[in-house]
Ligand SMILES: NC(=O)C1=CN([C@@H]2O[C@H](COP(=O)(O)OP(=O)(O)OC[C@H]3O[C@@H](n4cnc5c(N)ncnc54)[C@H](OP(=O)(O)O)[C@@H]3O)[C@@H](O)[C@H]2O)[C@H](O)CC1
């Protein structure tokens with residue numbers, strides 16, 4: 001799914017809103033009247049809302065601004081009222097310019113519900129934990145940080161224990177540009193957003209404001225959206241599943257590649273076990289794990305399906321094995337950063353001729369000797385967590401938007417694929433696009449999860465998936481396996497081995 005922007009810089013240097021353009025195109029070419037598009041959006045919101053909140057759940061306060069977000073609020077209130085919900089409407093008079101759709105929806109209330117107008121700070125009602133707030137104050141039209149009446153309303157809401165559902169975007173949050181440190185932004189518990197995820201929603205710094213969010217289609221013109229030149233994407237099930245290659249009935253193990261996993265050191269053989277097992281669970285034909293000698297008995301016992309080659313060194317990897325017989329190579333999980341291991345990494349980078357996935361200490365080794373960056377093969381898949389990525393680029397970022405710019409820059413300049421791990425793992429491709437992952441959960445923020453991902457990506461590379469596909473599909477399936485594991489064990493209890501046991505292809 002494309003992530004459409006409300007503030008996109010054109011080649012000429014000015015800014016446009018892709019969402020507004022898609023809106024206008026839909027209105028003219030579907031065709032549909034603007035007020036009917038709002039009706040459709042509001043109905044779509046309600047269809048999701050009623051799944052989460054039954055009629056007698058809580059008293060609902062619908063807080064409306066006077067633009068189209070407020071118009072949505074009025075239409076949503078009318079629809080929920082007709083379904084029997086107990087609600088009050090408050091209009092926050094932040095401006096004297098009411099939008100045409102807002103006015104029309106005010107008329108459509110037909111005196112059935114009488115909105116309370118709020119024009120002064122002392123008229124803002126009290127909010128408490130038995131209230132369910134629908135935030136329709138401001139959405140995609142936010143043009144400056146909050147101030148005055150609307151800022152005070154949001155402050156009061158944030159201090160209350162009321163439960164909050166935002167319409168489209170929590171009030172005060174810029175959809176795809178940086179808020180100031182001191183900006184007041186509504187802390188929503190849920191956000192139901194229209195048509196496209198907003199870039200702000202996938203950035204960790206905004207997690208407190210957006211809460212759990214869901215996208216609902218409002219039927220904007222697909223062909224128009226298809227033609228937009230987007231830089232940001234959201235990997236949903238439709239995109240990920242389209243990559244999956246079916247296994248032919250007459251296939252044999254030779255069709256699915258022979259992978260080499262170079263992993264482990266004394267005290268970290270577990271990383272070799274996890275990554276190798278995850279690789280096997282992800283469809284590889286054969287795997288050889290190359291580990292220091294101390295890992296031999298452990299690996300042969302723990303993973304009978306894998307072949308094991310050992311380095312002469314007992315404790316860490318030192319000597320380059322033959323790389324000829326493999327379709328893909330994985331390197332880095334638990335290898336440590338001994339100087340001799342660093343020498344091995346340099347040799348691998350110089351000699352590798354097949355797709356490669358590089359993780360953990362292999363990345364740290366590259367980061368500590370920047371000349372190795374020049375040896376990164378085109379199309380290499382790198383799987384750093386944020387600290388490892390900071391070491392690679394040699395600097396810290398001030399905010400998540402700067403992080404995205406650095407990520408894009410790195411992937412383009414090194415022509416490689418970077419999977420920056422975290423909630424909504426960001427996969428940057430050599431063409432400069434960034435693809436945020438839709439699966440996964442906080443239970444995966446534990447030792448070993450990254451080793452599992454490396455193994456999964458290695459398996460896909462060995463099976464002949466293009467590096468871009470292997471990264472996007474691997475990250476998606478890894479998160480999905482994590483979500484299944486969380487259902488079985490809970491996010492606190494689940495461990496990396498549970499993720500492996502939940503891989504399903
Ligand atoms: N395609 C879609 O997704 C659709 C979305 N819909 C809904 O429409 C809103 C966007 O509506 P819009 O009218 O463009 O914008 P808002 O309602 O968010 O706000 C506009 C008004 O707010 C004023 N404004 C802006 N910033 C501030 C501020 N910091 N403090 C106070 N007031 C502010 C702005 O005034 P100006 O002075 O800047 O002119 C406007 O008056 C979208 O979010 C969806 O909810 C449609 O329903 C269907 C299609």
Ligand SMILES: [K+]
Pocket residue numbers: 069135136137138139166167168169170171
């Ligand atoms: K809102």
